[in-house]
């Protein structure tokens with residue numbers, strides 16, 4: 192993998208950075224454990240492996256890896272496969288549930304025993320007639336009475352039968368993974384919208400097939416003894432942070448995915464909240480995270496300030512402008528906070544994409560490099576990769592939201608890999 196050295200964030204032409212095909216693909220198939228639960232903007236597992244390889248070639252001695260936006264645990268699982276200790280955090284409780292399940296070791300016989308217990312409880316379970324009427328109104332919106340009641344029986348069975356927290360999380364993860372398919376949610380849609388033509392499916396069958404998938408994934412894995420700590424919380428508010436030799440992370444994109452909205456079925460079912468909108472708070476990049484934020488141009492670095500100024504000139508009143516400003520401000524704090532995690536000689540790896548709003552280029556890569564420079568990271572380097580098909584949706588609709596529609600504007604077809612040393 193080749194990386195271009197950056198001596199000054201202002202002196203390079205980001206568009207001219209050569210594409211390095213070595214960051215593009217891998218011949219190795221991903222372990223099925225990586226696919227136990229869908230997650231938007233999950234990055235391919237080989238990115239983590241390549242980052243490990245690159246860091247080692249540059250002389251980093253890796254013992255502990257961290258991912259401050261760990262999402263569904265791609266870096267966590269790859270760290271485990273390499274026998275590195277891991278620490279990760281994410282603000283989205285659904286993300287940390289998946290990441291934990293991927294990082295744990297399980298006894299296959301116990302998983303099977305619990306499943307049979309769940310099946311038995313489910314088959315004997317009868318619900319009160321009022322069960323659906325008493326459901327959270329948002330769940331009533333997404334489910335027919337039949338599907339809701341079937342899911343409720345499985346949920347009650349998990350809670351009643353699985354008395355070990357680690358295994359309970361595994362079954363909740365299986366449950367969470369089928370919630371969209373069993374609902375009226377438009378299949379594969381990255382926006383929460385109802386598909387009026389969608390029919391009810393056999394809920395328990397779907398649960399069983401997802402269980403078989405997890406079982407197979409566990410069978411594929413060897414037991415590892417390295418430690419893995421996954422924390423749910425806002426990285427910017429966490430007080431106690433670990434030490435790590437390497438941080439590999441992909442920050443959220445600005446104003447694109449609304450993780451809290453996209454995971455509302457899971458967070459409501461698993462009772463992380465009664466109102467999924469509460470989970471938008473603190474979520475970096477969320478349009479809704481800047482309601483109580485006022486733009487402070489002086490607090491932004493030069494790149495951030497210039498971009499926000501251009502946006503203001505184009506669109507004075509937009510909430511979008513405010514959220515871009517908030518995004519830059521948050522990312523500056525993130526880069527600063529990462530200095531407290533990295534051991535001397537440690538390395539940080541960011542995977543980010545640039546975008547555009549109302550013809551203004553939002554250069555996240557340049558902003559990030561300037562932030563690294565300002566925080567005295569050394570040996571800053573950059574490379575570029577193309578985003579493979581199916582991994583990310585590279586189109587944006589008129590509102591600037593991610594879209595799979597090829598008639599829309601294509602923006603995220605490339606992304607940058609940016610590294611720095613402590």
Ligand SMILES: C[S@@+](CC[C@H](N)C(=O)[O-])C[C@H]1O[C@@H](n2cnc3c(N)ncnc32)[C@H](O)[C@@H]1O
Pocket residue numbers: 230231232233234235259260261262263264265266280281282283286424425426427440441442443444450473474475476
């Ligand atoms: C691009 S995704 C990371 C995906 C991850 N690399 C994977 O493979 O699953 C960015 C993540 O940042 C999380 N996030 C957003 N704001 C956060 C915050 N303030 N603290 C911690 N995590 C946050 C989102 O919930 C999302 O999971």
